[in-house]
Amino acid sequence: xxxxxxxxxxxxxxxxxxxxxxxxxxxxxxxxxxxxxxxxxxxxxxxxxxxxxxxxxxxxxxxxxxxxxxxxxxxxxxxxxxxxxxxxxxxxxxxxxxxxxxxxxxxxxxxxxxxxxxxxxxxxxxxxxxxxxxxxxxxxxxxxxxxxxxxxxxxxxxxxxxxxxxxxxxxxxxxxxxxxxxxxxxxxxxxxxxxxxxxxxxxxxxxxxxxxxxxxxxxxxxxxxxxxxxxxxxxxxxxxxxxxxxxxxxxxxxxxxxxxxxxxxxxxxxxxxxxxxxxxxxxxxxxxxxxxxxxxxxxxxxxxxxxxxxxxxxxxxxxxxxxxxxxxxxxxxxxxxxxxxxxxxxxxxxxxxxxxxxxxxxxxxxxxxxxxxxxxxxxxxxxxxxxxxxxxxxxxxxxxxxxxxxxxxxxxxxxxxxxxxxxxxxxxxxxxxxxxxxxxxxxxxxxxxxxxxxxxxxxxxxxxxxxxxxxxxxxxxxxxxxxxxxxxxxxxxxxxxxxxxxxxxxxxxxxxxxxxxxxxxxxxxxxxxxxxxxxxxxxxxxxxxxxxxxxxxxxxxxxxxxxxxxxxxxxxxxxxxxxxxxxxxxxxxxxxxxxxxxxxxxxxxxxxxxxxxxxxxxxxxxxxxxxxxxxxxxxxxxxxxxxxxxxxxxxxxxxxxxxxxxxxxxxxxxxxxxxxxxxxxxxxxxxxxxxxxxxxxxxxxxxxxxxxxxxxxxxxxxxxxxxxxxxxxxxxxxxxxxxxxxxxxxxxxxxxxxxxxxxxxxxxxxxxxxxxxxxxxxxxxxxxxxxxxxxxxxxxxxxxxxxxxxxxxxxxxxxxxxxxxxxxxxxxxxxxxxxxxxxxxxxxxxxxxxxxxxxxxxxxxxxxxxxxxxxxxxxxxxxxxxxxxxxxxxxxxxxxxxxxxxxx
Numbered sequence: 001x002x003x004x005x006x007x008x009x010x011x012x013x014x015x016x017x018x019x020x021x022x023x024x025x026x027x028x029x030x031x032x033x034x035x036x037x038x039x040x041x042x043x044x045x046x047x048x049x050x051x052x053x054x055x056x057x058x059x060x061x062x063x064x065x066x067x068x069x070x071x072x073x074x075x076x077x078x079x080x081x082x083x084x085x086x087x088x089x090x091x092x093x094x095x096x097x098x099x100x101x102x103x104x105x106x107x108x109x110x111x112x113x114x115x116x117x118x119x120x121x122x123x124x125x126x127x128x129x130x131x132x133x134x135x136x137x138x139x140x141x142x143x144x145x146x147x148x149x150x151x152x153x154x155x156x157x158x159x160x161x162x163x164x165x166x167x168x169x170x171x172x173x174x175x176x177x178x179x180x181x182x183x184x185x186x187x188x189x190x191x192x193x194x195x196x197x198x199x200x201x202x203x204x205x206x207x208x209x210x211x212x213x214x215x216x217x218x219x220x221x222x223x224x225x226x227x228x229x230x231x232x233x234x235x236x237x238x239x240x241x242x243x244x245x246x247x248x249x250x251x252x253x254x255x256x257x258x259x260x261x262x263x264x265x266x267x268x269x270x271x272x273x274x275x276x277x278x279x280x281x282x283x284x285x286x287x288x289x290x291x292x293x294x295x296x297x298x299x300x301x302x303x304x305x306x307x308x309x310x311x312x313x314x315x316x317x318x319x320x321x322x323x324x325x326x327x328x329x330x331x332x333x334x335x336x337x338x339x340x341x342x343x344x345x346x347x348x349x350x351x352x353x354x355x356x357x358x359x360x361x362x363x364x365x366x367x368x369x370x371x372x373x374x375x376x377x378x379x380x381x382x383x384x385x386x387x388x389x390x391x392x393x394x395x396x397x398x399x400x401x402x403x404x405x406x407x408x409x410x411x412x413x414x415x416x417x418x419x420x421x422x423x424x425x426x427x428x429x430x431x432x433x434x435x436x437x438x439x440x441x442x443x444x445x446x447x448x449x450x451x452x453x454x455x456x457x458x459x460x461x462x463x464x465x466x467x468x469x470x471x472x473x474x475x476x477x478x479x480x481x482x483x484x485x486x487x488x489x490x491x492x493x494x495x496x497x498x499x500x501x502x503x504x505x506x507x508x509x510x511x512x513x514x515x516x517x518x519x520x521x522x523x524x525x526x527x528x529x530x531x532x533x534x535x536x537x538x539x540x541x542x543x544x545x546x547x548x549x550x551x552x553x554x555x556x557x558x559x560x561x562x563x564x565x566x567x568x569x570x571x572x573x574x575x576x577x578x579x580x581x582x583x584x585x586x587x588x589x590x591x592x593x594x595x596x597x598x599x600x601x602x603x604x605x606x607x608x609x610x611x612x613x614x615x616x617x618x619x620x621x622x623x624x625x626x627x628x629x630x631x632x633x634x635x636x637x638x639x640x641x642x643x644x645x646x647x648x649x650x651x652x653x654x655x656x657x658x659x660x661x662x663x664x665x666x667x668x669x670x671x672x673x674x675x676x677x678x679x680x681x682x683x684x685x686x687x688x689x690x691x692x693x694x695x696x697x698x699x700x701x702x703x704x705x706x707x708x709x710x711x712x713x714x715x716x717x718x719x720x721x722x723x724x725x726x727x728x729x730x731x732x733x734x735x736x737x738x739x740x741x742x743x744x745x746x747x748x749x750x751x752x753x754x755x756x757x758x759x760x761x762x763x764x765x766x767x768x769x770x771x772x773x774x775x776x777x778x779x780x781x782x783x784x785x786x787x788x789x790x791x792x793x794x795x796x797x798x799x800x801x802x803x804x805x806x807x808x809x810x811x812x813x814x815x816x817x818x819x820x821x822x823x824x825x826x827x828x829x830x831x832x833x834x835x836x837x838x839x840x841x842x843x844x845x846x847x848x849x850x851x852x853x854x855x856x857x858x859x860x861x862x863x864x865x866x867x868x869x870x871x872x873x874x875x876x877x878x879x880x881x882x883x884x885x886x887x888x889x890x891x892x893x894x895x896x897x898x899x900x901x902x903x904x
Contacts, residue, residue: 067245
């Protein structure tokens, strides 16, 4: 059958939107177009008709053993069908679900342009694979197309991966009405086949349908071996048993026999019957390749170590400039080699290739290992670390694989290829590192991204061995480099555990030890980010300070580290009391985070954004982000998850929901106990624990928490709060005289507390005004509102001296300090209309009735009419009681709605 392959739907990168172009461009275009069937194949119109009927179902499975003609049938079908169609050939790197879906998106771009725009960036996010599939399905569902087809060939190469199966199961069960998917595999995929079949969603073509009839087999044998006598053609067709590969192997064997017979002048003869005594290797070596030109056989042997061979790779593996030409001769000779258009790469049938490798491995395992190493080197030089790692592992070059992985592990992890990292680490045998310090450091660095606990154990063991004087081999890495790398591992370990100060100190030491080459080492160049993170997490971020300027200036030499620095900078601004600056930084770095997909950067940007939104009083924006952070692992940034849980705890305290605050605090305590157990993490926990204990009236417990606050400023402030609760204002003043603020937020907190300790009204107003002016200048709202209604009312009396926009935000913040209603609030509120609910939600604010009416664009009389109805329905006698109902309505479940993917 012939067809116009120029009309095949392939993806033009120029038409792909920018957000998806980076990911789609990583997919080799050869995977998106089937090769043309060789001329000797027999047209099989009955199978094309069968496939036409099967493709009317949403999902069609073409399942049969290797060499059954699955791909040939699909090539023939797509060449003649009138339906718009896309093609994806799956290969080994697609075992990473993210890589597979990059290919699917690239293929779909050919028949549904723009569908990868929103889904592609999500593939590189940890844990967002199903979100990406859901976004893709939502996009496809909106398209008003007629029937179109996606063909996925060779799924058996990847269907032993759980992530692949889970994501494909979701996709295939929720296809839009216009999309048909044809899946070819050597075995039944681990998909919900029975469910699809029961729903009438499945078409199937299996081996019994693919079997060559006697006439088809005889015709193909006659084409492949025209010199074979008719009786021998018939016998061979019977022996083939309908298996396409067997037919071809038989024909090629017959040709080889003819060649041998011609050489010996013995006349043509048929190959001996295949009674199962000969295995495939015998067939390949003795019947197929024997008699072929040695240079053609040699190039097949050398290139057999890779699934697909680019012309340049073929030259590298063979050392011959004419290797591509020899592969073309192998294709012409029908030696199970095919050229893949349009890239020009060649693919040898897997059965033949495996046989070639197996025999060579027995003859000379050293040569096979050398070929794998050469392939790895070529892949590495061409920026393809995933196949390079696979080749090194096959060569048994575990140390080289570990070295390569350590150099690119962060990039692989950030691009969603965690499975590759995990699989490579698992494939490296125990003992490979041994006493080689560089190898141990590389192994620990790789473990950081897939097994944090194992990373910490490795670092601890390495430090212990070093302290005990163990003789570790530094090999060629003599001088300061091994020491610097070891210290940097310790720095990372300390930071991960929550000891920011120790982590930054060790990082500075490592950077000082290695000197200028810090930029060249994948481990040590992480150091300046650790220094920046310590400045941010200890709440002393100031862009004008010398230490921040130095870090920013130095780190600019490493672009990928500079981008990560922007996330830390935003977090530092949010914690130090610059929420507006933090939000500005988040907005500026957001595009860069999507394009680079740095996991740590995304986590810190989201954390900074949530903290900043909460600080300026925008809880509808802050709450969902905090809940999302609290519910995820945030690897390798557990401090972000801890911060989110503590922010949620304080948010519930601001709303007098002690029970919800206890739940969030318990989650934070678990994170500290299991992950962020260092003094920094415990100090954070103790600061919030003090507030929680005071809110519950447990003063003794509050004092115990204060004793664990390892921060001179916050230890004094928390102690002052307890003294204030006990009514000892002199002790409050004494504590506050000793504290040294490190940032804007510290100054505001201290002055607000001082305003409540002085006996002079003028002095109190002075402290209060100073705090209010500083808070207003930097957009601090929640820090002020959290001090309670008395402080807010006092600031209202100074309304003429502070910006009105800031004061309006402060007055909208819920008043803190009253007793919350019980769970019956939600039941009571269900009787209210939407207008009445809108009014109810504004009652906890400090707005007057006139201001509330203005906000809602109604008259005061209309507002009063609605208020009477609200009070009546809720059984309230006052605005204060109704406001408590409004506070009780705040629930995390209102903000934690499942995404579209989860709903699926």
